[in-house]
Amino acid sequence: MSLTGTPFLYTTIALSVVALILPLVLWSRMGGPRPLRAAARVLMLLFAQGTAVTLVFVLVNNQNNLYDDWADLLGTGDHVQQAADLGRDGTGGISVERLPRVRQTFRPVGGPGTRAAGTVRVTQLQGRVSGVNAEVYVWLPPQYDDPAYRHHRFPVVELLPGYPGSAKAWFGALRAPEQLLPLMRDGRVAPFILVAPRTNLLAGVDTGCANIPGQVNADSWLSIDVPKMVKDNFRTEPAPRGWAVAGYSAGAHCAVKLAVAHPDRYRAAVSMSGYNDPIAERDSLAAQSPALRAANNPYALLRKAATPPPVALYLSGQPGDGYQAGMALRSAAKAPTTVSVVFLPRSAGGHTLALWRPQIPAVFRWLTLQMGQSHAKGRDTSVAGAATPPSPSSAGSTHEALASGTASRAGAARTP
Numbered sequence: 001m002s003l004t005g006t007p008f009l010y011t012t013i014a015l016s017v018v019a020l021i022l023p024l025v026l027w028s029r030m031g032g033p034r035p036l037r038a039a040a041r042v043l044m045l046l047f048a049q050g051t052a053v054t055l056v057f058v059l060v061n062n063q064n065n066l067y068d069d070w071a072d073l074l075g076t077g078d079h080v081q082q083a084a085d086l087g088r089d090g091t092g093g094i095s096v097e098r099l100p101r102v103r104q105t106f107r108p109v110g111g112p113g114t115r116a117a118g119t120v121r122v123t124q125l126q127g128r129v130s131g132v133n134a135e136v137y138v139w140l141p142p143q144y145d146d147p148a149y150r151h152h153r154f155p156v157v158e159l160l161p162g163y164p165g166s167a168k169a170w171f172g173a174l175r176a177p178e179q180l181l182p183l184m185r186d187g188r189v190a191p192f193i194l195v196a197p198r199t200n201l202l203a204g205v206d207t208g209c210a211n212i213p214g215q216v217n218a219d220s221w222l223s224i225d226v227p228k229m230v231k232d233n234f235r236t237e238p239a240p241r242g243w244a245v246a247g248y249s250a251g252a253h254c255a256v257k258l259a260v261a262h263p264d265r266y267r268a269a270v271s272m273s274g275y276n277d278p279i280a281e282r283d284s285l286a287a288q289s290p291a292l293r294a295a296n297n298p299y300a301l302l303r304k305a306a307t308p309p310p311v312a313l314y315l316s317g318q319p320g321d322g323y324q325a326g327m328a329l330r331s332a333a334k335a336p337t338t339v340s341v342v343f344l345p346r347s348a349g350g351h352t353l354a355l356w357r358p359q360i361p362a363v364f365r366w367l368t369l370q371m372g373q374s375h376a377k378g379r380d381t382s383v384a385g386a387a388t389p390p391s392p393s394s395a396g397s398t399h400e401a402l403a404s405g406t407a408s409r410a411g412a413a414r415t416p
Contacts, residue, residue, distance in 0.1 A: 002069065009058055016055045019048040068166045068200075079201045082131035085213035090220040094129055102128075102232045109137065109168070118142065118181065120171045125197075127225030130217040134198035136226055137167050139177050140234070141184050141191030149191075153235045155242040155371055157364075158222065159196040162249030163206040163281060167196035173353045179360050189364045190373030193234060197226045199251065208278045208286025209254035210296045215285060223258050223265050239265050240311075244367055246270035248356045250281050252322070253298075256313055256329070260298040260337075263309035268370045270363050271315040272356045273322040276300075276329065299325075302332040309337055312370040316342035316359060321351055340366070 002008060023044045030037045060066070086092035106121035118139060126133045143149045159170040170176045176194060183189035199218070201207050207218035227243065230236055237243070243266050247255035252274025259269030276299040278286035286296040294300045302308070313333070315326030326341035333339045349355040367373075 012051065012055045012058050016051040019051040023048065066164050066166065068168065078203055079132055079134040079198065080216050081133050083212065083214055083216050084131065086129065086211055086217055086220055090211050090217065090224060091129060096129065096224055096228060099128060099228065102229045104229060104233055106138065118177055125225065125229050127221050129224045130221035132201055132217065132221040132225065134201060136229065137171065137196040139171065139194040141193065142181060143191040153237045154191055154193045155237050155373055156193045156195055156230060157367065158226065158245040159194055160199055160245065160247030160251030160254050162251050163283065164200060165251065167198050170194065170196050174357050174360065176360050180364055183361060183364065190368040192364065193236060195226065195230050197222060199254070204283070206250055206281050206284045208284040208296055209257060210286040210292065212285055212292065219258065223262050227265065240267045242371065244268040244371060246363060247274070248272040249274065249351065253278070256298045257296055259311045259313065260301045260309055263311050266311060268312040268367055270367065271322065272359055273317050273351055274315065274325060276325045299328050299332055302329060302337065308334040311337055313339045314363065314366050315339065316344055318344045318346055318348065
């Protein structure tokens with residue numbers, strides 16, 4: 001029975017109801033010796049507590065998309081078939097352009113949010129370079145099947161979840177397609193193809209989106225194998241011009257690191273509540289040694305880059321949760337690297353999906369402009385709040401405006 005399926009949810013609800021009714025019906029009717037009655041009553045109480053905890057976990061997991069399946073939950077999943085030493089560029093000397101085309105079969109995905117704004121489809125991809133074998137989710141914009149766009153190539157955004165986290169969170173809990181569909185239809189946001197690959201590749205650890213010989217080649221999976229598959233199966237713009245990567249929490253760290261490390265593969269990156277030093281995630285493989293930490297720290301990469309990478313970075317965060325990391329990157333950046341930092345007050349919420357969900361429209365408006373997908377003129381208001389002082393008042397602003405960084409300066413200036 002699937003961990004995230006409706007049958008398991010309904011079974012858990014039914015067992016919780018039974019566990020509640022049993023003591024009410026049998027508590028005073030039980031016969032036999034006193035020790036036996038006491039043991040039976042204790043078992044009923046334990047059963048009731050166990051089913052209640054299980055039901056709460058299932059509801060939280062379905063709402064936040066933390067674990068995809070039982071293997072993820074129990075720590076038995078392993079999606080790495082091999083992890084050869086692929087060198088500094090992550091290709092292992094392979095000419096990716098000369099590899100045979102990757103033809104994949106996709107199937108529709110069920111579950112909350114996956115059908116609300118067009119079909120989310122999934123495929124099982126065996127990475128020829130990385131040695132990773134895992135699922136990749138794809139959502140196509142409304143224009144993709146429009147005859148008027150039959151010769152059009154579309155920009156792509158790779159979407160990365162936090163740790164632990166499921167790639168489906170972008171389509172379920174964050175409701176990205178549902179929010180973006182009307183914006184794409186009326187031209188306020190470019191028609192991006194959304195691609196969400198699995199990032200939880202090894203049991204019980206965060207890969208840090210790093211290449212670590214003998215353990216995992218997560219960087220090559222995300223920046224080589226997944227993009228090649230998408231390019232081979234869909235009408236996409238070429239890299240780096242038409243490619244971006246976005247993430248939240250641990251996925252935010254990965255997004256910025258991938259873009260800074262591979263400006264030949266990505267034009268822009270979005271970080272929501274991210275960090276720079278991999279050691280911020282205690283389970284990160286990229287924090288195993290000082291050398292790995294430095295090689296996977298976007299701040300360190302910017303500081304030592306012989307030539308500043310031509311990438312645009314968007315970072316949003318709260319005090320102590322992403323904001324300082326963004327400001328550090330902005331201080332280290334030199335043209336043509338650009339860094340936009342959005343300050344989010346603590347009143348916007350904590351390190352949760354409720355904070356990141358309302359940021360999605362602003363993030364994609366920014367991506368539309370930065371990737372040359374819009375002819376809009378004037379000031380980019382999608383990063384309003386980037387110059388906000390460290391402790392602004394948020395009186396008069398809605399939660400959505402606070403979390404998206406689009407609260408008005410007039411509202412922020414008012415005092416309670």
